[in-house]
Amino acid sequence: MPIVEPIPDEDAIHRQIDFPRMYNDAKEMIWQNVFLFPQGEPESVVWGKYAPTADDVHRSGCNREATTRKRNPDMRYVGFISSTAGTVRAIRTRPGHGFSVVHEPTEGIHHAMVSYLSAAGTALKPSEKSELKFALSQAFGALVPHSCE
Amino acid sequence: MTLAVTWVQTTPIEALRDASARPWYPPWRAWPSPALTVAVVPGEAATREALDREETRQAMIALLRRFADFGLSWYGGELAKITVTTEQVSEAFLRALPASKAFPKVSPDGEGGLMMVWEGAGNPFLLTINDLHLHGVIAARTPHAEYIDGVPLDSAQVIPDKILIAIPAR
Numbered sequence: 001m002p003i004v005e006p007i008p009d010e011d012a013i014h015r016q017i018d019f020p021r022m023y024n025d026a027k028e029m030i031w032q033n034v035f036l037f038p039q040g041e042p043e044s045v046v047w048g049k050y051a052p053t054a055d056d057v058h059r060s061g062c063n064r065e066a067t068t069r070k071r072n073p074d075m076r077y078v079g080f081i082s083s084t085a086g087t088v089r090a091i092r093t094r095p096g097h098g099f100s101v102v103h104e105p106t107e108g109i110h111h112a113m114v115s116y117l118s119a120a121g122t123a124l125k126p127s128e129k130s131e132l133k134f135a136l137s138q139a140f141g142a143l144v145p146h147s148c149e
Numbered sequence: 150m151t152l153a154v155t156w157v158q159t160t161p162i163e164a165l166r167d168a169s170a171r172p173w174y175p176p177w178r179a180w181p182s183p184a185l186t187v188a189v190v191p192g193e194a195a196t197r198e199a200l201d202r203e204e205t206r207q208a209m210i211a212l213l214r215r216f217a218d219f220g221l222s223w224y225g226g227e228l229a230k231i232t233v234t235t236e237q238v239s240e241a242f243l244r245a246l247p248a249s250k251a252f253p254k255v256s257p258d259g260e261g262g263l264m265m266v267w268e269g270a271g272n273p274f275l276l277t278i279n280d281l282h283l284h285g286v287i288a289a290r291t292p293h294a295e296y297i298d299g300v301p302l303d304s305a306q307v308i309p310d311k312i313l314i315a316i317p318a319r
Contacts, residue, residue, distance in 0.1 A: 036259030071226035
């Protein structure tokens with residue numbers, strides 16, 4: 001069992017981005033809701049400690065694309081966006097909701113998870129979830145593009 | 150007849166096709182909307198600008214259908230779909246959006262709903278359509294953010310006043 005390590009606030013985290021080619025014509029109309037938290041589940045990021053260069057993150061993204069395309073042949077890894085663990089942890093909406101960032105090495109030593117962290121453990125309302133997603137999108141930088149092909 | 154069709158009657162303006170200087174079918178013609186003709190909202194003048202706006206509206210409606218049929222996500226192979234009811238309500242919402250208001254960017258919310266985002270001008274407005282209910286954040290990410298949850302759709306007006314007022318002008 002891999003050891004779960006604390007992720008320091010100053011450490012980089014990267015979100016790998018996939019995109020189905022069937023939407024290439026509609027990109028201008030689509031809001032990049034990069035973190036969906038489907039049914040409230042956590043979302044995956046890459047911890048920069050174990051992927052220190054862009055090439056490392058892209059290599060991992062392309063490995064994942066090879067697996068993803070077996071289930072969805074249209075899906076392509078297109079690059080990654082970056083932030084720091086501390087920037088994401090510092091997000092607070094007006095009701096006090098935010099995020100946790102934790103190491104989750106069961107899916108690889110580089111793997112970390114971002115989860116909703118609701119104020120006082122209350123259930124999040126739909127509007128509050130949408131604001132958290134919006135805040136998270138603002139906490140990450142521009143796409144570092146890549147094509148595996 | 151779909152929910153959307155019962156709510157909003159549009160007016161075909163077939164005759165204006167010939168006046169168009171642009172190719173009629175947009176690049177997304179592989180995903181046709183159910184409307185075979187472009188229509189303008191009743192009461193709006195059929196100007197070139199209105200036709201362009203209608204083209205955008207139809208493209209967005211076609212995009213919603215793709216979200217319902219195929220889904221979309223940015224990670225992994227599992228695509229997040231919107232529900233059929235969400236798709237129909239969102240279509241009615243877009244058809245009812247007045248010419249004075251900006252179109253949003255859209256995305257599945259990951260739980261069957263649709264997120265509409267108006268990012269501009271320092272007071273972002275976020276709207277989630279989840280089946281028959283609307284959930285909004287006025288002035289998102291500001292100290293005066295205001296949350297609206299569980300607003301039922303107004304079958305007569307489609308877009309409730311409080312939400313219509315919050316949508317930025319274009």
